[in-house]
Amino acid sequence: MRSYTLTAPAKINLYLEIIGDRPDGYHELAMILQSIDLADRIELHSIGNDSIRVRCDRPEVPTDERNLAYQAAELMATQFPEAFSKYGGVEITINKHIPVAAGLAGGSTNAAAVLVGIDLLWNLGLTQSELEELGANLGSDVPFCVAGGTVIATGRGEQLSPLPNLDNIYIVLAKYRSLEVSTAWAYKTYRQQFSDSYVRDTANLAARAAAVHSGGIVKAIFEKNTAEIAQKLHNDLERVVLPAYPQVLQLREVFATQESVLGTMMSGSGPTVFALIESEQQAQAVKLKVRETIPDEDLELFVTRMTTHGIQIVSSGK
Ligand code: ATP
Numbered sequence: 124m125r126s127y128t129l130t131a132p133a134k135i136n137l138y139l140e141i142i143g144d145r146p147d148g149y150h151e152l153a154m155i156l157q158s159i160d161l162a163d164r165i166e167l168h169s170i171g172n173d174s175i176r177v178r179c180d181r182p183e184v185p186t187d188e189r190n191l192a193y194q195a196a197e198l199m200a201t202q203f204p205e206a207f208s209k210y211g212g213v214e215i216t217i218n219k220h221i222p223v224a225a226g227l228a229g230g231s232t233n234a235a236a237v238l239v240g241i242d243l244l245w246n247l248g249l250t251q252s253e254l255e256e257l258g259a260n261l262g263s264d265v266p267f268c269v270a271g272g273t274v275i276a277t278g279r280g281e282q283l284s285p286l287p288n289l290d291n292i293y294i295v296l297a298k299y300r301s302l303e304v305s306t307a308w309a310y311k312t313y314r315q316q317f318s319d320s321y322v323r324d325t326a327n328l329a330a331r332a333a334a335v336h337s338g339g340i341v342k343a344i345f346e347k348n349t350a351e352i353a354q355k356l357h358n359d360l361e362r363v364v365l366p367a368y369p370q371v372l373q374l375r376e377v378f379a380t381q382e383s384v385l386g387t388m389m390s391g392s393g394p395t396v397f398a399l400i401e402s403e404q405q406a407q408a409v410k411l412k413v414r415e416t417i418p419d420e421d422l423e424l425f426v427t428r429m430t431t432h433g434i435q436i437v438s439s440g441k
Pocket residue numbers: 183184185189190191192217222223224225226227228229230231233234264306391392393
């Protein structure tokens with residue numbers, strides 16, 4: 124039976140702007156997404172029957188049809204029924220390193236890995252854009268997770284334009300294990316509080332998204348000016364999450380007082396907060412300092428760095 128092992132990196136949002144409402148009920152967004160070195164490991168095995176099985180080393184992650192990796196395999200089975208009956212079912216084993224429900228796209232990157240892995244297992248020969256299109260059916264962050272890197276994402280987050288790769292920037296991530304922020308709650312609350320300022324005219328929606336393409340942070344990314352990128356971080360969802368979750372606000376403030384932190388921001392709908400830092404040594408020192416300032420065992424801290432890729436194949440077997 125054939126098998127593939129893949130790595131599935133997390134993402135952070137360097138920029139997240141909510142532009143307006145879309146007719147499909149989602150928000151029109153302009154984001155800059157960045158892959159980071161913190162990754163889950165996904166193993167895919169062909170099994171000689173027609174079932175999809177998911178195993179995960181984290182008990183809080185569902186392994187049934189609620190799991191995005193499961194949904195990705197199901198999507199492939201319905202899209203490619205001949206290959207499914209030829210090659211049989213799939214067993215998916217997820218080794219989690221990315222914190223769950225953290226605003227780091229953990230589930231989305233697992234789903235992207237399953238799309239890439241099944242494409243290989245079933246010899247489908249799909250292109251990157253075909254994989255991204257399939258991913259859009261599973262969630263707005265899934266298309267980005269396929270190839271990763273540094274990307275402008277507009278629409279619901281599924282329309283991608285690559286930016287020059289950033290990689291030599293270090294990151295400290297901070298998240299309280301027991302704290303979860305519902306993404307649906309964050310967007311709904313934002314709509315309740317701030318929809319007055321939404322761009323209503325659809326032509327202007329596109330113009331606003333286009334403005335992000337030429338805006339300050341994009342220029343800083345083209346210039347690879349880390350200090351400037353860090354100054355231009357932005358996330359509209361902080362406006363609703365920080366007032367409601369004082370622990371997230373506290374992490375923001377503790378990071379902001381560290382000398383070597385160039386900039387700090389919440390990722391996605393939180394509750395993970397990240398800090399951008401020039402060197403690994405400084406990042407380790409910041410991690411220690413935050414640990415000293417908040418000696419709470421519920422607080423998880425990770426040192427990682429930006430990376431230029433999405434899903435990667437580690438090994439394959441017969
Ligand atoms: P995003 O940044 O895309 O909003 P997230 O990082 O906030 O995602 P996930 O880690 O994907 O959040 O988890 C959100 C919820 O999805 C969890 O409550 C979890 O139960 C469920 N889930 C489904 N599939 C997975 C998966 N493969 N890995 C982790 N969580 C999953």
